[in-house]
Amino acid sequence: MNRRTMLKGLVLAAGMLAGGVASGLSWAADPFLIGVAPHTSARVLIEQYQPLRLHLERALGQPVAIVTAPDFTEFARRALRSEYDLAITTGHQARLLQTDAGGLPLLTYKAPFLALAVVAAGGPVHTMDDLRGRTVLGLSPTSLVTLWGLQWLQDAGLRDVAVNYVSAADSVSQVILAGEAAAGFISQPNYDKLSPDVARRLRILERSRPLAGRVYVLDRRHAARRAQVEDALWGFAGTPEARAYFDQTQLGGYRRLEAGELELMEPYAARVRATLEGVK
Secondary structure: OOHHHHHHHHHHHHHHHOOOOOOOOOOOOOOEEEEEOOOOOHHHHHHHOHHHHHHHHHHHOOOEEEEOOOOHHHHHHHHHOOOOOEEEEOHHHHHHHHHHHOOEEEEEEOOOEOEEEEEEOOOOOOOHHHHOOOEEEEOOOOOHHHHHHHHHHHHOOOOOOEEEEOOOHHHHHHHHHOOOOOEEEEEHHHHHOOOHHHHOOEEEEEEOOOEOOOEEEEOHHHHHHHHHHHHHHHHHHOOHHHHHHHHHHOOOOEEOOOOOOOHHHHHHHHHHHHHHHHOO
16 A cells, blocks of 8 residues: 555545534545645644645545655655645745646745745854854755755855754754754744744844745646636635735735746756655
8 A cells, every 4th residue: 555545544534533424525535635845843734734724625525634744855755756636845846846747836925935044143153154164954955945055055165064954944943042053044934933032042144035935736637627726725815714824924825926937946956856866
């Protein structure tokens, strides 16, 4: 039994136990799996996307589940194997899914997506040159903010910097403030979600230019349902639950992708492709 079949079986069992039949859903239908890239803990992701899940269940008339992966590299691998019906991931992986798996990019968020290099306020790092011989943090070798950060270091000629990886963005600040790393790479949306107490103890050392942020990519198996899924997403955007989520996360709502926007992510997509080819 492959992972996709196992996940769908678990979703169906959970739905039946929760009274899904009484809700009017067709639990005999295959669950629609939404894979969300692991930019934070699985618990937080599942909680954040519950309003979307419930709306899509009603709009699509079938059970919907939110799933993720242990890290960005494994998420990309699973998405390329069509384990998700809809993937929500950063622009470089969206580009990879588009070119290598025939994925159908649907939409993204209005808010600009920036990658940040953060350090402890009042700590020993005042300029990027102070990072020489020190340790920095990334989410995984294939996350967009990590790839941007590594390129930033490389462009500055800093090749004697050690890189460690953590499983979720909310761990980056904890490790830095504990003095176990000199800097870390985190997205602006995740930085904005830090508590005021944590944020005031950090300092932004560098910001990226705007990058293609989280993109909703429909698996090619559902090409015939593209209009239905897009209509459901735009319908969700108009609900009070969606507006509350967009306000809370400062994402601003959905927007359509601009022509050529994902093509700009190709250099980062190529790095992910090379990593995956090296770990087959």
